[in-house]
Amino acid sequence: MTKVAPSILASDFAKLGEEIKDVENGGADYIHIDVMDGHFVPNITIGPLIVDSIRPITDLPLDVHLMIENPDQYIEAFAKAGSDIITVHQEACPHLHRTIQLIKSYGVKAGVVINPATPAELIRPILKDVDLVLLMTVNPGFGGQSFIHSVVPKISQIDKWRKEEGLTFEIEVDGGVKAQTARLCTEAGADVLVAGSAIFNQEDRKEAIDAIRQ
Numbered sequence: 001m002t003k004v005a006p007s008i009l010a011s012d013f014a015k016l017g018e019e020i021k022d023v024e025n026g027g028a029d030y031i032h033i034d035v036m037d038g039h040f041v042p043n044i045t046i047g048p049l050i051v052d053s054i055r056p057i058t059d060l061p062l063d064v065h066l067m068i069e070n071p072d073q074y075i076e077a078f079a080k081a082g083s084d085i086i087t088v089h090q091e092a093c094p095h096l097h098r099t100i101q102l103i104k105s106y107g108v109k110a111g112v113v114i115n116p117a118t119p120a121e122l123i124r125p126i127l128k129d130v131d132l133v134l135l136m137t138v139n140p141g142f143g144g145q146s147f148i149h150s151v152v153p154k155i156s157q158i159d160k161w162r163k164e165e166g167l168t169f170e171i172e173v174d175g176g177v178k179a180q181t182a183r184l185c186t187e188a189g190a191d192v193l194v195a196g197s198a199i200f201n202q203e204d205r206k207e208a209i210d211a212i213r214q
């Protein structure tokens, strides 16, 4: 079954604990946490302290999406704060293999992310080393943007390589995912759908999660 990962970027930070419980009760599979540094992306969001505060309030896996320059410098802090999955951008990692091994050295699952304009071929050599591939369907930095349809063939391409090479990593899609666009992603081979505004902007989070999953 397709997994749904609500992105807390679209939640009300003044009541973050309640917001997380609400999506957990609504059937969320992961909690997606968007970390932005004001350099790799124009926006600034949250750091390891917040991950540490969230950790005791949910048993759901914390899926930490690092949109930061020099992620190696912060991986230890995010791992020790209780992340279950840490994803790093190919575009931010000149030594991607080393960074993926660094994440794994803390016993955390490692994922690689690519932006909409980055070719899938650039992550092909690392596929056998990762637990998750995240394909951005918006340019990272903000919630509430429109889904970029030209990314869909990349989902199919990654899924094709996964089958051909007998690999088991999950394929996650992030940005502009709503009920309509969710279907395009799952049909192309996505296993995990991140959604921020399509979940947190709705009053009934269970209904919103179900609509995306279906």
Ligand SMILES: O=C(CO)[C@@H](O)[C@H](O)COP(=O)(O)O
Residues within 6 Å of the ligand: 007, 009, 010, 032, 034, 065, 067, 138, 139, 140, 141, 142, 143, 144, 145, 174, 175, 176, 177, 194, 195, 196, 197, 198
């Ligand atoms: O990583 C990002 C944005 O950079 C995402 O995780 C967004 O937070 C998704 O928000 P919506 O597009 O679903 O509103």
Ligand SMILES: [Co+2]
Residues within 6 Å of the ligand: 007, 032, 033, 034, 065, 174, 194
């Ligand atoms: Co994200």
